Amino acid sequence: MPLSLDALERRVAGSGHRITAPRRTLLGSMQQLGDHFTAEELAAAAPSVGRATVFRTLRLLQEIGTVCQVILDDGTLEYRLASGGHHHHVVCSACGAVDDFANADIEALLGALASLTGFTIEAHRLELYGRCARCTAPLAATETTAS
Amino acid sequence: MPLSLDALERRVAGSGHRITAPRRTLLGSMQQLGDHFTAEELAAAAPSVGRATVFRTLRLLQEIGTVCQVILDDGTLEYRLASGGHHHHVVCSACGAVDDFANADIEALLGALASLTGFTIEAHRLELYGRCARCTAPLAATETTAS
DNA sequence: ACCTGATTGACACGATGTCTCAGTTACGCT
DNA sequence: AGCGTAACTGAGACATCGTGTCAATCAGGT
Structure with missing residues (x-):
């Protein structure tokens, strides 16, 4: 909290x-x-x-x-x-956990994309989907744990 | 077409x-x-x-x-x-134009984010919003773009 | 304590999409 | 070419998610 x-x-x-x-x-x-x-x-x-x-x-x-x-x-x-502050989300598709992250590299990348596309970037959305550490591990060990 | x-x-x-x-x-x-x-x-x-x-x-x-x-x-x-194929979108907030782009750097960045967050990234969404070249130009003439 | 605009609840409405189901149709098989 | 069957379709009810309206209420500066 x-x-x-x-x-x-x-x-x-x-x-x-x-x-x-x-x-x-x-x-x-x-x-x-x-x-x-x-x-x-x-x-x-x-x-x-x-x-x-x-x-x-x-x-x-x-x-x-x-x-x-x-x-x-x-x-x-x-x-x-x-x-x-500005940040992005990572969502675990197994347990639904949501984490934040902010990454300067992304902002830098947007600058590069701006010149690539000719756009002036004003805002963006980035959401990542995957499995959190907790849900990845048991999957690797025994595939029975999940769902 | x-x-x-x-x-x-x-x-x-x-x-x-x-x-x-x-x-x-x-x-x-x-x-x-x-x-x-x-x-x-x-x-x-x-x-x-x-x-x-x-x-x-x-x-x-x-x-x-x-x-x-x-x-x-x-x-x-x-x-x-x-x-x-996999790609992302850039949307012009002025004229509504939509462009595609695919960028290897982004995929590389996701790898870095994976270890940063501990997640195994399986999918992602990335949408950029801004002004396309055509809509940026007239704006720059009248008023300086900020933020 | 009072005033006044911000806020509220109830509910109708709207936008966007899904479900159901009986009827139709594409297309592989002969 | 004709058949059989599962895929597909249209109509409209329904589900979900959110907004607009409006009279009543309330927070908070004075």
């Missing part, structure tokens, strides 16, 4: 938005849901909050950089409390 | 699927729609084909690698006749 509820609330307040009971509830639920969650899971975890508010709050938190989207392998969306 | 209708049909047939009138219609419409199109545009361009079939065919063509998805900046999906 890298971010306290307090810190999250301060981020909301600091961005010029109000701290309300539903928002507090949602922030708390997000922490309890852990690493990553769908909008639906969040709505289910906070039944006292209206669906529209769940989506509105998710959008707000994305705008202020407190939450980020993860696009899964199959194209579905999950959300995740962001540690902050 | 790199791929003839014939070539497209042969790809479908070659993958063990039938050539039917709706599929032929859709392939033709895709070519006429040009570079990239939404499912809805395709459905509108081929009104004789049922909506379900449009989506089914898009899925089929994705599976056999004839069509690929482009995730736009705002998260919406477009489709595109794939030149084939």
Whole structure:
């Protein structure tokens, strides 16, 4: 749990938005849901909050950089409390774990791609899919463990 | 127009699927729609084909690698006749142009990221957003691009 | 305590895609 | 050429995910 509820609330307040009971509830639920969650899971975890508010709050938190989207392998969306700053995701296709990473090499590569394509790159998405260390190991040893 | 209708049909047939009138219609419409199109545009361009079939065919063509998805900046999906093979997209946020590119450096970088994250990378998505050469030029004249 | 705009919940709506199912069709086989 | 069968199709109901509307409520500066 890298971010306290307090810190999250301060981020909301600091961005010029109000701290309300539903928002507090949602922030708390997000922490309890852990690493990553769908909008639906969040709505289910906070039944006292209206669906529209769940989506509105998710959008707000994305705008202020407190939450980020993860696009899964199959194209579905999950959300995740962001540690902050620009980063990318690695998603384990076996256990669903999501990790962040930021890599200067990628940003450098984008510069090269800019001249290659003639585009001025303004933004990008990069998502990696694979198996995390924990899920790779048992697979190599005995193929029975998984799924 | 790199791929003839014939070539497209042969790809479908070659993958063990039938050539039917709706599929032929859709392939033709895709070519006429040009570079990239939404499912809805395709459905509108081929009104004789049922909506379900449009989506089914898009899925089929994705599976056999004839069509690929482009995730736009705002998260919406477009489709595109794939030149084939693994590649990435650059999307112009001004005119909507979509370009492909494949880059060995990226694949190399993924190897480095694998050891960095401990993941075994199996797949990835990379989409770039920016302005194509044509859209960058007039902008540079009037206003200096930043960020 | 008061004011006022931000926020909310309920629900209708919209966009995008899938499922079902009875009817049709491609195409390998004879 | 004719047949049989599994693949395919269209129509429309349904599922999922998210947004718009609007009257009621609330946070937080004064």
